[in-house]
Amino acid sequence: MGNLLTQSSTSGKNQLEVAIKCAEAAAQIIRLRILDTFERDSKIKLGLTTKNGWNDRVTEVDGEAEKAIIEILESEYPEHGIIAEESGVQGSISSPFQWYIDPIDGTRNFASGLPHTCVSVGLWQKHAPILGVLIDPIRNETFTAVNGGGAKVNGIDVFASEEGNLSEALLGFDMGYNPEQGNFLLTAINELWPQFQSVRMMGSAALGITYSGCARLDLYAHHYVQPWDIAAAIIFVQEAGGLVTDLNGEKIHPHSGHILAGSPAIHKVFMNSTADSKWRKSVKNAD
Known part of the structure; x- marks a missing residue:
């Protein structure tokens, strides 16, 4: 400080x-x-x-x-x-x-x-x-x-969620403006359902990420974000004890372009569960 x-x-x-x-x-x-x-x-x-x-x-x-x-x-x-x-x-x-x-x-x-x-x-x-x-x-x-x-x-x-059970997790997402990636996201959600409790489309990446830092969401993910969308929210999640990375699990920075944030335990489960999804692969290909 x-x-x-x-x-x-x-x-x-x-x-x-x-x-x-x-x-x-x-x-x-x-x-x-x-x-x-x-x-x-x-x-x-x-x-x-x-x-x-x-x-x-x-x-x-x-x-x-x-x-x-x-x-x-x-x-x-x-x-x-x-x-x-x-x-x-x-x-x-x-x-x-x-x-x-x-x-x-x-x-x-x-x-x-x-x-x-x-x-x-x-x-x-x-x-x-x-x-x-x-x-x-x-x-x-x-x-x-x-x-x-x-x-x-x-x-x-405030503190990030300590939830470790995907079946009890509330997940937040946003569609973004790329129709193909948006469709891939919906497919990934469909493949995961009903393993998680429920899902919310937020309409604000900054609030979605921030909510994952104060346990209003157990996890938030977005495949297309701008630096100003995430720069303030990243440190909020980190300081709340949450885990925040890009969608490939790599270190996050304002220009990463995509984000995954929230409960460390749910983060790990989600990464494993979506590893083979077209949605995650589309992010890797974009990088």
């Missing part, structure tokens, strides 16, 4: 305080925009308006929330690099400190009015995660993790 405590920002805040400030600024923009939508027209139902209208709306909110985060980071840590979903690489790409930010993870959920989305802010130093902060603006939940400091939800320590 030394890096966290010694790396003060221009205002004197430590890195966790800055990350929380960033995530809360974006979360507040999301909350106000949702309230504003209902106040302007009580007939508007999230997800039931015209597609173009909501696509435009989401793009506007994404951009506004991301801008708020970047402005804070550029002010507090002008020498750091930033990798953002909407605006790409900002600041110093050569800096050992890189911030990964996703202003709205679960954009499709947000556009459809499904209350399952989050702001994600993660900081890595070279190849090691320093901290992760995720805020669910709808449920008012703040997920934080610091290297060596454990994982917390609203300040309360």
Whole structure:
């Protein structure tokens, strides 16, 4: 935790305080925009308006929330690099400190009015995660993790599932945007069923991974993720005592492209059970 405590920002805040400030600024923009939508027209139902209208709306909110985060980071840590979903690489790409930010993870959920989305802010130093902060603006939940400091939800320590029996496990997945891999995933789930208790499609990789770190899910897997989707959630699972790797069981990093996280025991069983699936093989071939 030394890096966290010694790396003060221009205002004197430590890195966790800055990350929380960033995530809360974006979360507040999301909350106000949702309230504003209902106040302007009580007939508007999230997800039931015209597609173009909501696509435009989401793009506007994404951009506004991301801008708020970047402005804070550029002010507090002008020498750091930033990798953002909407605006790409900002600041110093050569800096050992890189911030990964996703202003709205679960954009499709947000556009459809499904209350399952989050702001994600993660900081890595070279190849090691320093901290992760995720805020669910709808449920008012703040997920934080610091290297060596454990994982917390609203300040309360949480831990990954210790479930070891696949028949009792709740698994989380997401389809992604590759139809072939999505079909392979459904086939893999069908082949496993009914060996596990149940399955959930999350619509937010960041929350899915994070939920696997606080035992809301026993395991979460995704075959196509972006760096800003997973950078903050990785350390949350690790600090909660969970196991997080790529889908090949290799060491995870923000640019891995796929992820498997949760109970160490279920992780092992799942890896063995899906070793010959077309879904897992499609990931290996993509690598």
